[in-house]
Amino acid sequence: MGSFLKKDLLVFWRDRKEVLLALFLPIVIIVVLNLAFSGLFDNDAESVNMNVGIVDENEHSTELEQFKLRLQEMDILEVEKEALINQASAIKPSELIVEFFNDPKLKEWIPYEKVSEAEAIKLVEEGDLDAIIKIPEGFTYDVLSSLLLEEDSSTPISILAAEQSMELNTLQNVVNDFIDTLNLQFALGSTVGADLEEPVLPQGGREVVEGVETFNISQYFTIAMSTLFALFIAQTVAMKTVTEKRERVFNRILLTNSNPLEYLMGKTLATFFLSMIQMLVTFAVTQLFLDVFPGKSLAFWVGVIVIIAAFALTVSGLSALFTSITLILNDSNAASGIFTMIVMSFGVLGGSFFPLQGLPVVFQKIGEWIPNGLTQTVLIKWIQLTSVQDLIVPIIILIVFFMACLVIAVTIFPRRGRV
Amino acid sequence: MLETINLSKTFKEKKAVDEIDIYLDDGESVGLLGPNGAGKSTTISMISSLLKPTSGDVKLNGKSTIKDPSEIRKVLGVVPQEIALYEELSAYENLHFFGKIYKVKKGFLENRIQEVLDMVGLKDRQNELVKTFSGGMKRRVNIAAALLHHPKVLILDEPTVGIDPQSRNHILETVRKLNEDHGTTILYTSHYMEEVEQLCDRVYIMDHGKVVASGSKDELLSILSSEDTIQVQLSKSSDNLLEAIKAMKPVRRVDETSDGIRIISKKDSSILNNLVHAAEKEGIQITHFQLEVPSLEDVFLHLTGKSLRD
Numbered sequence: 001m002g003s004f005l006k007k008d009l010l011v012f013w014r015d016r017k018e019v020l021l022a023l024f025l026p027i028v029i030i031v032v033l034n035l036a037f038s039g040l041f042d043n044d045a046e047s048v049n050m051n052v053g054i055v056d057e058n059e060h061s062t063e064l065e066q067f068k069l070r071l072q073e074m075d076i077l078e079v080e081k082e083a084l085i086n087q088a089s090a091i092k093p094s095e096l097i098v099e100f101f102n103d104p105k106l107k108e109w110i111p112y113e114k115v116s117e118a119e120a121i122k123l124v125e126e127g128d129l130d131a132i133i134k135i136p137e138g139f140t141y142d143v144l145s146s147l148l149l150e151e152d153s154s155t156p157i158s159i160l161a162a163e164q165s166m167e168l169n170t171l172q173n174v175v176n177d178f179i180d181t182l183n184l185q186f187a188l189g190s191t192v193g194a195d196l197e198e199p200v201l202p203q204g205g206r207e208v209v210e211g212v213e214t215f216n217i218s219q220y221f222t223i224a225m226s227t228l229f230a231l232f233i234a235q236t237v238a239m240k241t242v243t244e245k246r247e248r249v250f251n252r253i254l255l256t257n258s259n260p261l262e263y264l265m266g267k268t269l270a271t272f273f274l275s276m277i278q279m280l281v282t283f284a285v286t287q288l289f290l291d292v293f294p295g296k297s298l299a300f301w302v303g304v305i306v307i308i309a310a311f312a313l314t315v316s317g318l319s320a321l322f323t324s325i326t327l328i329l330n331d332s333n334a335a336s337g338i339f340t341m342i343v344m345s346f347g348v349l350g351g352s353f354f355p356l357q358g359l360p361v362v363f364q365k366i367g368e369w370i371p372n373g374l375t376q377t378v379l380i381k382w383i384q385l386t387s388v389q390d391l392i393v394p395i396i397i398l399i400v401f402f403m404a405c406l407v408i409a410v411t412i413f414p415r416r417g418r419v
Numbered sequence: 420m421l422e423t424i425n426l427s428k429t430f431k432e433k434k435a436v437d438e439i440d441i442y443l444d445d446g447e448s449v450g451l452l453g454p455n456g457a458g459k460s461t462t463i464s465m466i467s468s469l470l471k472p473t474s475g476d477v478k479l480n481g482k483s484t485i486k487d488p489s490e491i492r493k494v495l496g497v498v499p500q501e502i503a504l505y506e507e508l509s510a511y512e513n514l515h516f517f518g519k520i521y522k523v524k525k526g527f528l529e530n531r532i533q534e535v536l537d538m539v540g541l542k543d544r545q546n547e548l549v550k551t552f553s554g555g556m557k558r559r560v561n562i563a564a565a566l567l568h569h570p571k572v573l574i575l576d577e578p579t580v581g582i583d584p585q586s587r588n589h590i591l592e593t594v595r596k597l598n599e600d601h602g603t604t605i606l607y608t609s610h611y612m613e614e615v616e617q618l619c620d621r622v623y624i625m626d627h628g629k630v631v632a633s634g635s636k637d638e639l640l641s642i643l644s645s646e647d648t649i650q651v652q653l654s655k656s657s658d659n660l661l662e663a664i665k666a667m668k669p670v671r672r673v674d675e676t677s678d679g680i681r682i683i684s685k686k687d688s689s690i691l692n693n694l695v696h697a698a699e700k701e702g703i704q705i706t707h708f709q710l711e712v713p714s715l716e717d718v719f720l721h722l723t724g725k726s727l728r729d
């Protein structure tokens with residue numbers, strides 16, 4: 001097997017065009033994208049800045065009274081009414097939002113001022129504000145009915161801005177996350193009332209905020225491009241089989257007593273090492289020249305290498321599968337077409353071309369089942385300092401994916417005499 | 420001994436190889452001749468375990484190699500018709516890789532690579548990439564790669580196709596040495612009769628998937644011993660005369676050549692007389708007359724109706 005591996009690595013290395021494509025193209029693309037986007041987005045996490053105006057049109061006490069009145073009219077037990085009224089009085093939704101934005105960490109990033117709507121629009125037009133968060137009239141009433149009576153809420157918080165931007169997306173996420181967490185907390189039951197005496201900063205929301213601080217677009221490019229190009233390596237190595245058949249060396253291999261599976265394993269291992277090298281080089285170079293991951297610890301880098309290795313394993317499994325398919329199909333154009341389609345759909349679904357984080361949840365969920373999408377998600381989480389435990393399941397999934405591919409590849413690998 | 424028994428291969432409808440029986444005694448050098456598409460390469464593929472026969476068997480020392488080909492793979496070296504090398508690797512790297520997968524022992528491999536490179540005369544160019552080699556040099560590496568594991572039997576499928584005379588001589592010399600000095604059994608396929616005449620003790624002639632003749636050179640020539648080839652030059656050409664000659668009883672065929680006509684006829688003492696007679700009748704003089712000794716080429720033509728090369 002060692003000789004097969006050595007041969008495959010050598011053959012790859014000699015194909016200078018391929019080497020350039022695999023090693024330098026992703027780096028070039030990352031640099032170009034960075035230059036192209038550096039004017040649009042501020043890459044420096046510290047200076048990510050959004051001036052937000054909070055327009056509070058909510059009339060808390062009036063709406064609370066309305067809600068209480070409604071409860072009184074309802075046909076339920078007095079005790080229940082009592083309890084609900086108590087709970088309702090404890091909840092001050094609009095204040096919670098304001099409190100949330102008062103968090104010193106968040107404030108550093110999104111300073112806000114309370115303004116009237118007319119004033120806010122003027123400030124946005126003048127460029128002094130980047131976005132307006134509008135807490136609409138009826139918000140308290142709506143939130144209370146939604147939380148306590150499980151009715152559909154109809155007056156959502158709206159975010160207004162002069163132009164769409166990456167930061168605006170993030171702001172939207174922050175607010176959505178906050179609302180989700182709020183809902184969750186209430187849904188959790190009895191302790192709610194007590195907890196909310198003191199405005200609580202929902203944990204979920206906070207995490208996202210920290211994420212925003214540490215995850216930026218250059219990091220996305222680095223991760224997306226290196227994983228995408230690793231997938232290309234699976235295709236490239238497998239397609240060498242076509243050359244080996246065309247150049248008849250495959251027959252010469254069959255003339256020996258070597259186990260044909262060694263041939264397959266050589267390809268698999270070669271892909272593992274090549275994609276590993278490719279990704280490590282991409283990370284190393286972008287780090288050296290662009291400082292994509294500033295001030296990260298050794299532990300962070302070890303984690304990155306582990307994740308990359310797991311993904312490289314998956315890519316090598318894919319390459320084994322591609323190799324077997326190439327041998328069965330006997331039609332190199334068809335094979336190449338199929339592989340390009342697979343790799344491209346992995347690229348699209350896995351978020352290599354645009355970040356999944358901005359897309360509807362469905363796409364994010366699909367993306368997390370695509371190896372490169374999963375790897376990307378895990379790496380992004382890892383940048384945001386999740387715990388080591390969070391890496392275990394994704395890595396297991398990647399390894400399972402590798403094994404599945406390999407098993408299929410070995411099963412369909414043509415036996416001698418039929419080739 | 421290596422032998423095929425009723426070996427056949429059918430591709431879809433087409434019988435590429437049709438019940439052939441050939442054998443190679445140890446240390447023999449045997450030629451396999453046949454026009455394009457005769458089934459030579461298909462036969463070789465089946466012998467070397469690359470292709471499963473439709474029916475029949477290949478036996479090595481009496482043991483079938485179809486079910487368990489590991490033994491024949493060990494003793495067999497195959498030089499395929501097409502060059503089978505990694506173009507992107509150097510001659511040395513190719514040999515190193517193939518030596519490894521032929522399981523040549525580590526300590527011996529280095530020496531052996533240099534030995535085979537020496538045999539094919541490419542020692543000083545071993546580190547150059549195969550893709551930069553000339554056709555002749557590639558053919559020589561192609562042979563070297565089949566020799567690494569000291570094969571007892573070497574099968575060469577048209578190893579000299581399309582190369583310069585110098586490389587060709589080198590290859591022929593290498594094969595001759597392998598056979599004479601190392602006792603390697605040789606099965607040699609070629610479109611060049613003189614190569615086979617020079618190298619081989621015995622010859623099989625294949626056509627349409629069948630062995631149509633076999634034997635030593637003399638045995639094959641005796642196929643034609645009942646016939647004469649007569650080359651005649653005339654003062655002028657004449658269709659009438661051609662027809663008259665064709666009508667003669669012992670004459671099998673008449674062809675016009677660049678400087679006269681060639682007659683293939685059964686041995687018959689009266690033929691010369693009749694020829695002179697017929698020419699006189701047409702007022703034509705015979706300016707030159709030659710009775711040709713048949714060559715293997717003629718045997719081939721006689722058997723297959725085709726010349727060896729298109």
Ligand SMILES: Nc1ncnc2c1ncn2[C@@H]1O[C@H](COP(=O)(O)OP(=O)(O)OP(=O)(O)O)[C@@H](O)[C@H]1O
Pocket residue numbers: 430433434435453454455456457458459460461462500
């Ligand atoms: N894989 C295949 N599928 C279908 N037909 C085939 C296949 N291989 C060979 N044939 C056919 O079998 C016949 C014998 O082919 P083969 O290559 O054995 O001839 P050959 O004697 O080696 O010819 P050449 O001197 O041109 O090399 C040919 O008619 C060829 O078209």
Ligand SMILES: [Mg+2]
Pocket residue numbers: 459460461500576
């Ligand atoms: Mg052939």
